[in-house]
Amino acid sequence: MATIKDVAKLANVSTATVSRVLNSNGYVNHSTKVRVNESIEKLNYRPNDVARSLFKGRSKMIALFVPDIMNPFFPELARAVEDMTNRHGYTFVLCNTDDSIEKELTYFNALQQKSVDGIIVVSSSITNNYLDTIDTPIIALDRKLSSSLPSVTVNNRVGAREAVRHLKATGCKRIAHLCGPDSVSNTTQRMRGYLDEVKDTEWFLSSYIASGEYNFEKAMEATTALLTAHPEIDGIFVANDVMGVGALKAAEALGIHVPNELSIIGYDGIALGNTTTPSLTTMAQPIYEIGTRAAEMLIKQINDPSHRPKNEELSVRLIERQSTKARR
Amino acid sequence: MATIKDVAKLANVSTATVSRVLNSNGYVNHSTKVRVNESIEKLNYRPNDVARSLFKGRSKMIALFVPDIMNPFFPELARAVEDMTNRHGYTFVLCNTDDSIEKELTYFNALQQKSVDGIIVVSSSITNNYLDTIDTPIIALDRKLSSSLPSVTVNNRVGAREAVRHLKATGCKRIAHLCGPDSVSNTTQRMRGYLDEVKDTEWFLSSYIASGEYNFEKAMEATTALLTAHPEIDGIFVANDVMGVGALKAAEALGIHVPNELSIIGYDGIALGNTTTPSLTTMAQPIYEIGTRAAEMLIKQINDPSHRPKNEELSVRLIERQSTKARR
DNA sequence: ATGAAAGCGCTAACAC
């Protein structure tokens, strides 16, 4: 690999001049600029980013922490973040945390040693006082972490209410809820939205709420238990699509027809919901947009550290598919 | 961030000595070692990886090129590669290429400027003579690229034969094939396996082969067309699971019962195949192992550049689920 | 066993 010295020598100028044309920085005569560019071309010179990073203290890298990229909610998010960071010349680092605080801290350290410019985080476990330690810009995604940390989320509670209302509108009389893990803030929000709609009805029972841990198999088990214990249930608001598909499968295994006997609505709007028969009605998050916005906010903050981004809340929207249907 | 100088000063030694204890390199007196470690502790010192990289010319980073992480085959692969690279202290960079040669080249350049230590590539487009340009270790995955490039793949042709034989064994008399895009080497291999089994039968027609481009929607369309044109088809060997699920959905939309009237077998063994009803019988690749092996091979080659890894071919295995069933 | 110093490749004062 040719270095800036080689270019300087070939063009008969100093390295400073080469650096100037490289960065379009300061004055440089047109003719010498041409000469330098020719030399760059001839040597197929590419500046060494590591040397640049060392000098600048910044690396042009952005990292994304997700619990597990194998969870189908995250690839689209990752894709969005990668696209946007790329567009701004950043390299994209992906970190699977398994929701483990140890892994998160290990990653944080490693990335700081590499002068990573910023981090986007889907996490439930990072503590507030640890974050104060760090001066690397961070944006929280999908789950709120702390008030001090800028975040991009959706209106979970409102969306949940809308989901339950949709079930009511299609004629459901007994509506259950399959929720996520306690530790995650959006679990609480979505459950609140559900309760907003049902807690004052005469039929509501606390045993209509079951946890599926945002997990396909767990959701199947929970749904089976739920429908067995409460055959009267004719609608389920499921807190994410992965579990929604699990619920679908459980109902079919029990011989309960969806949507004729049971309506199911999910949350997230991932592609998976479209692959089943019946396809899954859902409250769709603008996943790609969430990732895009988070990346934009982060990049803005990187370029202007004084700029403290606000929390942003995007809206979910109902996508009606085959798992819910108006009944008489 | 404390630097090595700060540590040296506090411990009353030179930076060289600190470096020695840092890297367990060369002789250093036990007592001074202790003193240095205390200083490191006290200052919460972490070595600057960028400076290290600049000196060494290596960055402790490994990149993975995939066409699109939103394609459900790739998250598991990415996860495997990340786990293994992490275990060896590497940082994991993910690049979505969209199968575009321009994007691939842009990434290659960017990564080389960052002194990336090695790259794992799922690609159909990188040219042989470009690869010769590069001295960064590279491993090809899933698709063979060139004989000169070490690769990890599966026995696609044999697996395809096995898939078709499974359909025959369950009683299928007219077996069609839904294939992937021409440009991908495993499309050809899987089709060959199919042809091995059917081309000499009296019933085989070349119009029994349709392309679904490894795409869910395209596969639905192709399947609909296929089954409409050839109602006699009672088995389909589908070249990947994403298309398999599409075929399933198309059949159901046509009112054709799977597996009673039509058997469908996919390829890949991704989790998606388990979420449908009926669940999808498939030839499962050891996806995680493929990623793991590729990462291991790459790391070995990084540590010993003279070591030229061999091509490795892993085996697929049949997973019987509900979309195929013995018929009388 | 330890220190001094050169150098990895680049950028940004500071001279001229």
Added chain:
DNA sequence: GTGTTAGCGCTTTCAT
């Protein structure tokens, strides 16, 4: 306009 040089933080000869 252009060159000289110090320095980003680290590792590694080469002395001692």
